[in-house]
Amino acid sequence: MKYRTLGRTGIKVSPYCLGAMMFGAAGNRDHDDSVRIIHKALDAGINFVDTADAYSRGESEEIVGKALKGRRDTVVLATKAHLPMGDDPNQQGNSRRWLVRALDDSLRRLGTDHVDLFQIHRPAPDTDVEETLSALTDLVRAGKVRAIGASTFPASDIVEAQWAAERRGLERFRTEQPPYSILNRGIEREVLPVCERYGMGAMVWSPLAQGLLTGRFRKGRATDSVRAGRGYRHLTDERRLDTVEQLIPVARGAGMSLTHLAMAFAIAHPGVTSAIIGPRTMEHLDDLLAGAGAVLSDEVFDRIDAIVPPGTDVGMLDMAYDPPAVGQAGLRRRLPDERSAA
Secondary structure: OOOEEOOOOOOEEOOEEEEOOOEOOOOEOOHHHHHHHHHHHHHOOOOEEEOOOOHHHHHHHHHHHHHOOOOHHHOEEEEEEOOOOOOOOOOOOOOHHHHHHHHHHHHHHHOOOOEEEEEEOOOOOOOOHHHHHHHHHHHHHOOOEEEEEEEOOOHHHHHHHHHHHHHHOOOOOOEEEOEOOOOEOHHHOOHHHHHHHOOOEEEEEOOOHHHHHHOOOOOOOOOOOOOHHHOOHHHOOHHHHHHHHHHHHHHHHOOOOHHHHHHHHHHHOOOOOEEEEOOOOHHHHHHHHHOOOOOOOHHHHHHHHHHOOOOOEOOOOOOOOOOHHHHOHHHOOOOHHHOOOO
């Protein structure tokens, strides 16, 4: 496994980052099997592991903690906070009150005294970014965190956070974790260039488009996928399925599976440090590792560009972040008596 520098942190990480979302109740409920998967990934040279408190309500972190006993020092460990961890409205978000507690809870579950990367899982428009960065700065100075990052932030929010950090002398986001795949290339337009401008590492999630780019989801065919049973709309989006049908012969012509084509595409962008893989089974991991050496030619990239133009998305992932100005109708429409021009 080759290694890349995570932004300008000096930390070396593998181009494949092991995502732990599928370990626990949301995926693989067998803790021992999940630990074996993690160990095999580490033995293959993957040294970057990403989890979050919200993954199976802390169970994923507990599994990762078990797997890293005796191996913690050789692993770059990342976790996240923001999503709800209880019914209390203050057990979520990006406030100092919550982030300090959330990190302590994560450290306890992970069985470690620090994480290498602590990320804000989503933006929080109701919280001043300086409040968030101030809390994260104190956690870094306390030795509980080595670097801080964001996840699924719009480019404008990334820039605002960088400016706020410079203005106040606070720790700045060193990484961004956005969705990126052949089907969702929107971040090529602004997010990745902004990350490159500020020297931020990008660890992209869903490079396989939640399984669409594995070939298991085909137009007019049923699938037994775990995700399919959860009613995700992006898995039945006709535009996305049509695009998959166009990509399959591209992969075949390149002499590789669609999965390997998709992963090779994701890690080839110069702004991408690592792509997060999320295996639920050992078979999934074995397949992903088998394609680690895949390289796409310029001709293959050109064929992909012709199907999905650079900087464009084919539909949206259900869990993608929509800013309030897009998601809340009241922010897009004036009051009825203010809508006319005369």
